[in-house]
Amino acid sequence: MPGIEIDLDKIFHNAKTLVTRLKAHGISVTGITKACCGSPQLAKVLLRAGVTSLGDSRIENIERLREAGINAAITLIRSPMISQVDRVVAAADISLNTEPDVIRALSDAAQKARKRHGIILMVELGDLREGVMPCDVEKTVQSLRKLPNITFLGLGANLACRNGVSPDNRNMAKLSVLADHIDATAGAFAAPMSVVSGGNSSNLNWVFAGGKMGRINNLRLGEAILLGCEPLHRQAITGLHTDAIRLITEVIESKTKPSKPWGTLAQTAFGTPLLPRDEGDIFQSILAIGQQDVDPDGLYPPMGIKILGASSDHLVLNTGDTKAPVGSEISFRPDYAALLRCMTSPYIDKAYIGKAIAPRIIPQPVSAFLG
Numbered sequence: 001m002p003g004i005e006i007d008l009d010k011i012f013h014n015a016k017t018l019v020t021r022l023k024a025h026g027i028s029v030t031g032i033t034k035a036c037c038g039s040p041q042l043a044k045v046l047l048r049a050g051v052t053s054l055g056d057s058r059i060e061n062i063e064r065l066r067e068a069g070i071n072a073a074i075t076l077i078r079s080p081m082i083s084q085v086d087r088v089v090a091a092a093d094i095s096l097n098t099e100p101d102v103i104r105a106l107s108d109a110a111q112k113a114r115k116r117h118g119i120i121l122m123v124e125l126g127d128l129r130e131g132v133m134p135c136d137v138e139k140t141v142q143s144l145r146k147l148p149n150i151t152f153l154g155l156g157a158n159l160a161c162r163n164g165v166s167p168d169n170r171n172m173a174k175l176s177v178l179a180d181h182i183d184a185t186a187g188a189f190a191a192p193m194s195v196v197s198g199g200n201s202s203n204l205n206w207v208f209a210g211g212k213m214g215r216i217n218n219l220r221l222g223e224a225i226l227l228g229c230e231p232l233h234r235q236a237i238t239g240l241h242t243d244a245i246r247l248i249t250e251v252i253e254s255k256t257k258p259s260k261p262w263g264t265l266a267q268t269a270f271g272t273p274l275l276p277r278d279e280g281d282i283f284q285s286i287l288a289i290g291q292q293d294v295d296p297d298g299l300y301p302p303m304g305i306k307i308l309g310a311s312s313d314h315l316v317l318n319t320g321d322t323k324a325p326v327g328s329e330i331s332f333r334p335d336y337a338a339l340l341r342c343m344t345s346p347y348i349d350k351a352y353i354g355k356a357i358a359p360r361i362i363p364q365p366v367s368a369f370l371g
C-alpha cells in the first residue's frame with residue numbers, strides 16, 4: 001500500500017479485441033509496454049493476445065524484457081541516443097529513427113556485434129515531435145539503404161503526442177504516398193517496404209470511423225490496451241475494459257475540517273493553488289500518496305469523493321457524505337499520466353492479477369523481419 005493493481009485478464013481481452021478489429025483493416029499491432037516500465041508480465045499477455053511485436057521507449061525496459069527471456073521482435077520507439085547504440089543493437093531488433101548520424105552509428109554497432117538492425121524512418125506529419133520532414137525522406141532512405149548491417153523496414157509517423165494533431169485521411173495519405181514513392185524509386189529489384197506504421201492509440205478513431213488505410217499496415221498501441229480508451233478525447237472504446245488498472249491507497253487522517261483555509265495565503269510547494277470554495281465543514285481525508293507517486297489531476301475518484309489537493313506525499317480528499325476511517329482503502333482509476341508516474345514510483349507496489357499465462361503463440365522470429 002499504496003499499490004497499483006493490473007488485471008492481466010482484462011488487458012488480454014483489450015489487446016485481443018484490438019488485434020482482431022485491426023486485422024480486419026490489414027493492420028498489425030506492436031504492443032507498447034512503456035507505461036508499465038517494460039513489464040515482462042504485460043509483454044507476455046500482449047504476445048498471447050496476438051501482437052506481432054513489442055515496443056518500448058527506453059532501452060532499460062527492453063533489456064528487462066530480454067532478461068525475462070522474451071525473444072519476440074522488440075522495437076525501440078524513441079530515437080536512440082547516439083551514446084547508447086551498442087545497447088540498442090544488443091537488445092532491440094528495430095528502432096524508430098530520424099537522424100542519419102544515429103543510423104550510421106547503429107550500423108557501426110551492428111557490424112561490431114555481427115547483427116542486423118532494422119530501421120523504421122519516422123516522418124514529420126505536423127505534430128512537431130520526432131520525424132524527418134517529408135521532403136527529406138527520399139534522400140535519407142537512399143543513404144541508409146547503403147549502410148552495412150542495417151535493414152530499412154519502412155516508414156512511421158507519430159501524432160497527437162506534442163500538439164494533439166489528430167490522425168486523419170489527409171496526413172495518413174501523405175505517409176502512404178511517400179511509401180509508394182520510396183518503393184517506386186527504390187530500383188527494380190528492391191522489395192516494397194514491409195512496414196508503414198501509422199501511429200499510436202490516437203489513430204484508432206480514424207481507423208474505426210472508416211478511414212482510408214492506404215499503405216498503413218501497423219499501429220503501435222499502449223494506452224488503448226491498458227486503459228480501454230482513445231487518447232484524443234479520452235472516450236471509452238466500445239467493448240474494452242476501462243478498469244483494468246486500479247490505484248489502491250490508504251487513509252492516514254480522517255477529520256471534520258472547515259473547507260476554507262485561514263491565515264495569510266502565499267504559494268505552496270507546487271505553485272499557487274485555487275482557493276477552495278467555502279462549503280462549511282466537510283469530511284476531509286488524507287491518503288498516503290502524493291505528487292512524487294502520481295499525477296493527482298489524472299485520478300478518477302469513486303462516486304461522491306472529490307480530490308481537493310496534493311503535496312509531495314499527501315493527497316487530500318473531500319469524502320462527501322461519508323467519513324472514510326483511518327486505515328480504509330480508497331481506489332482510483334488512473335489516466336495515462338497518473339499511470340505512468342505510479343509505475344515509475346518505487347513507493348507504489350505493483351500487483352499483477354489474473355492468469356498471466358506464457359505465450360502459446362510465439363510471434364514471427366526476428367529474422368522474418370530483418371531478412
Ligand SMILES: *Cc1c(COP(=O)(O)O)cnc(C)c1O
Binds near residue numbers: 034077078224
Ligand atoms: C508512446 C508511443 C506510442 C504508444 O502510444 P499510446 O498512445 O500509448 O498508444 C507509440 N509510438 C511512439 C513513438 C510512442 O512514443
